[in-house]
Amino acid sequence: MKKRGIGYASTFYGTGYGNGFPDISRAIAELGTDGNIYIYVGATEVGQGAKTILSQIAAEALGVDFSSIVFICEDTSITPDAGTAAASRQTYNTGNAIKLASEKLRNEIINILEKRYGISTENIEDYLLQVAKLNGDEALRMDGIFTASTTEMDAETGQGNPYYPYTFSVYGIEVEVDTTTGIVEVTKAVCGQDVGRAINPKLIEGQIDGGFSMGLGYGIMEDINLQSGRIKHDRFTSYLIPTALDMPDIDKIIIEEPEATGPYGAKGIGEPVLVAVAPAILNAIYNAVGVRMKEIPVTPERLLKALKVKERGV
Amino acid sequence: MKKIALNINGEEYVVDINEDMRLIDLLRDKLHFTGTKEGCGEGECGACTVIMDGETVNSCMVLAFQAEGREIITIEGVGNGEALHPIQKAFLEEGAVQCGFCIPGMVLSAKALLDKKPAPTRNEIREGISGNLCRCTGYNKIVDAIDKASKYLKEEGETK
Ligand code: FES
Numbered sequence: 481m482k483k484r485g486i487g488y489a490s491t492f493y494g495t496g497y498g499n500g501f502p503d504i505s506r507a508i509a510e511l512g513t514d515g516n517i518y519i520y521v522g523a524t525e526v527g528q529g530a531k532t533i534l535s536q537i538a539a540e541a542l543g544v545d546f547s548s549i550v551f552i553c554e555d556t557s558i559t560p561d562a563g564t565a566a567a568s569r570q571t572y573n574t575g576n577a578i579k580l581a582s583e584k585l586r587n588e589i590i591n592i593l594e595k596r597y598g599i600s601t602e603n604i605e606d607y608l609l610q611v612a613k614l615n616g617d618e619a620l621r622m623d624g625i626f627t628a629s630t631t632e633m634d635a636e637t638g639q640g641n642p643y644y645p646y647t648f649s650v651y652g653i654e655v656e657v658d659t660t661t662g663i664v665e666v667t668k669a670v671c672g673q674d675v676g677r678a679i680n681p682k683l684i685e686g687q688i689d690g691g692f693s694m695g696l697g698y699g700i701m702e703d704i705n706l707q708s709g710r711i712k713h714d715r716f717t718s719y720l721i722p723t724a725l726d727m728p729d730i731d732k733i734i735i736e737e738p739e740a741t742g743p744y745g746a747k748g749i750g751e752p753v754l755v756a757v758a759p760a761i762l763n764a765i766y767n768a769v770g771v772r773m774k775e776i777p778v779t780p781e782r783l784l785k786a787l788k789v790k791e792r793g794v
Numbered sequence: 795m796k797k798i799a800l801n802i803n804g805e806e807y808v809v810d811i812n813e814d815m816r817l818i819d820l821l822r823d824k825l826h827f828t829g830t831k832e833g834c835g836e837g838e839c840g841a842c843t844v845i846m847d848g849e850t851v852n853s854c855m856v857l858a859f860q861a862e863g864r865e866i867i868t869i870e871g872v873g874n875g876e877a878l879h880p881i882q883k884a885f886l887e888e889g890a891v892q893c894g895f896c897i898p899g900m901v902l903s904a905k906a907l908l909d910k911k912p913a914p915t916r917n918e919i920r921e922g923i924s925g926n927l928c929r930c931t932g933y934n935k936i937v938d939a940i941d942k943a944s945k946y947l948k949e950e951g952e953t954k
């Protein structure tokens with residue numbers, strides 16, 4: 481028999497390395513001799529969209545067009561360390577460092593225009609080449625450093641400020657459970673994700689879809705099957721991840737509540753978008769068939785076993 | 795050693811191969827069509843998808859000699875290097891690409907699907923790419939992109 485159920489989960493997630501671990505991003509903003517703006521950061525783009533978002537932040541801070549930003553990352557011989565692309569920290573931490581460096585550069589350009597040319601303007605875009613030529617072969621460079629706020633928790637009391645800022649989410653998921661096979665199908669989902677400020681809504685949607693499929697796999701499919709320290713499910717034939725057929729279309733709700741310390745109010749959402757999926761699915765399974773699954777992934781075997789136990793009333 | 799002739803992206807090739815050489819190795823290592831990716835090497839992920847005589851195959855599961863006399867399309871044969879193919883254009887516009895590793899295979903699966911079925915439903919699109927694993931995108935924007943590409947191709951057909 482097929483039974484439907486709905487489950488919700490709400491989560492909060494702390495950005496950054498946390499628990500007092502030094503969490504620093506550095507960036508350089510440069511007016512190149514060719515009149516383009518160069519941003520140097522040692523931040524890694526793995527497809528999440530850091531290059532796009534960080535370039536957008538630079539363009540906004542400088543008040544220039546996105547297309548005049550040349551974004552240079554990953555090459556460690558010419559970029560300052562901006563930390564890892566992990567802990568959902570690049571938009572917030574490195575975004576802040578870039579914003580600081582870009583604002584300094586903008587102010588310097590405004591100063592130069594005023595002092596050297598007697599031009600008083602807020603619109604630097606048209607004068608970039610003119611200012612760039614002033615210094616000959618030397619580019620105008622400014623750096624920005626951002627240090628995240630984190631303290632170690634007190635081991636005794638568990639008190640402290642391990643993370644800042646936090647990101648919140650509420651997901652609602654509908655499942656269909658086949659009580660004969662134990663297969664759980666995710667049929668519908670609504671994802672409400674707080675982002676502080678959406679620097680690039682399309683990229684956020686892509687992160688929600690991607691995080692959702694990871695959470696779905698985590699909740700009902702992906703089992704590394706660790707035995708005596710060895711991963712038994714070490715290939716895609718045994719370690720199953722969602723395919724396009726396993727994913728529902730998702731109704732995404734991006735919630736903007738600007739974070740005062742974030743670059744233009746933005747927070748990181750790379751990991752937060754994943755967290756609520758598995759608990760919401762497990763709650764939906766409970767709602768559908770009345771069993772509380774306490775172990776993930778909820779594979780068909782595990783669920784059938786739990787359904788049998790419930791039937792026997794033990 | 796064995797000599798085979800095959801057509802790749804519209805051009806004829808005659809190549810020497812070992813009997814046990816896989817098609818993916820012929821494409822990548824010998825002929826340098828490196829757009830074809832190897833993910834798992836065992837027919838599960840679809841990163842190595844190419845089109846052979848109109849059907850998608852996992853090129854890691856096909857031996858090179860089996861491609862004798864066949865017509866192969868790799869990602870290098872989609873679009874002309876200058877202008878994007880409507881499928882590629884739609885992928886870019888919809889934000890369907892994240893790390894990109896699955897994308898050559900996805901685009902080819904989409905092409906094989908749309909060549910056969912110009913106006914698929916969303917579920918048919920999901921079926922069409924269900925042999926291609928993606929760890930990043932959660933597939934939804936890829937489905938959106940293929941849906942959009944089918945409209946582009948229809949418009950293109952109408953103006954021709
Ligand atoms: S590399 Fe061929 S299917 Fe994975």
Ligand code: FES
Nearest residue numbers: 893894896928930
């Ligand atoms: S975009 Fe990364 S695997 Fe598909």
